[in-house]
Every structure is written in structure tokens, then in C-alpha cells.
Amino acid sequence: MTIKVGIRELARNSNILDDYDYVEVEDKKTHEYKGLFISPKYADDFKKFLEAKISKQKQEALDEIMQFVGMCNGDTQNMTSQEIKACKKAKY
Numbered sequence: 248m249t250i251k252v253g254i255r256e257l258a259r260n261s262n263i264l265d266d267y268d269y270v271e272v273e274d275k276k277t278h279e280y281k282g283l284f285i286s287p288k289y290a291d292d293f294k295k296f297l298e299a300k301i302s303k304q305k306q307e308a309l310d311e312i313m314q315f316v317g318m319c320n321g322d323t324q325n326m327t328s329q330e331i332k333a334c335k336k337a338k339y
Contacts, residue, residue, distance in 0.1 A: 254281060 250267045253275040257263060264270055268286040273279060285293050314331070326334070 248267045249269040249271070250263065251271040251273060252263055254272060255275070257270075257272060264284055268289060270284040272281045272283065274281055
């Protein structure tokens with residue numbers, strides 16, 4: 248079960264967390280999203296999901312940087328970008 252509560256409601260009654268699996272917290276004045284509470288029974292699954300997502304983002308950033316490594320070594324001096332991509336794909 249899910250619910251959306253305000254910060255004051257949560258401060259006054261923290262037992263709300265016991266009754267719901269997914270609790271969204273927002274500032275009722277500004278309607279700004281403040282956070283999320285997840286039931287302990289889903290915490291491990293959510294943690295694994297976040298770790299996988301963060302790992303994927305780091306790998307994508309690393310892949311973007313690694314495409315320029317050959318240029319620094321002079322390996323790809325006279326190659327076009329298409330030839331460089333073809334070489335990278337052949338290595339993987």
C-alpha cells in the first residue's frame with residue numbers, strides 16, 4: 248500500500264511508516280517532493296536495484312571517456328570516427 252504524507256504529519260505520527268509499504272513525503276506548502284520511505288521487506292530489493300543502476304551509469308561514463316584513450320596514445324591519429332568505433336566494437 249502507498250500513501251503521500253506531509254512532513255508535519257510524519258513528524259507527529261511516525262507510526263504511518265508501519266502501515267504502508269511505500270510512503271512519499273512532500274512539503275504540503277510548496278508541493279515539493281522531499282523523499283521516500285520503503286518498507287523493510289522491500290529494502291534489499293531496492294538497494295540491489297539502485298546499486299545496479301549506479302553501476303550502469305558509472306560504466307556508461309567510463310565508456311565515454313575510454314573512447315578518447317587511443318587518441319592520447321596516438322593509435323588513432325589518421326582514423327575517422329567511424330573507423331575508431333569499428334575498432335572499439337571489434338575489441339569487445
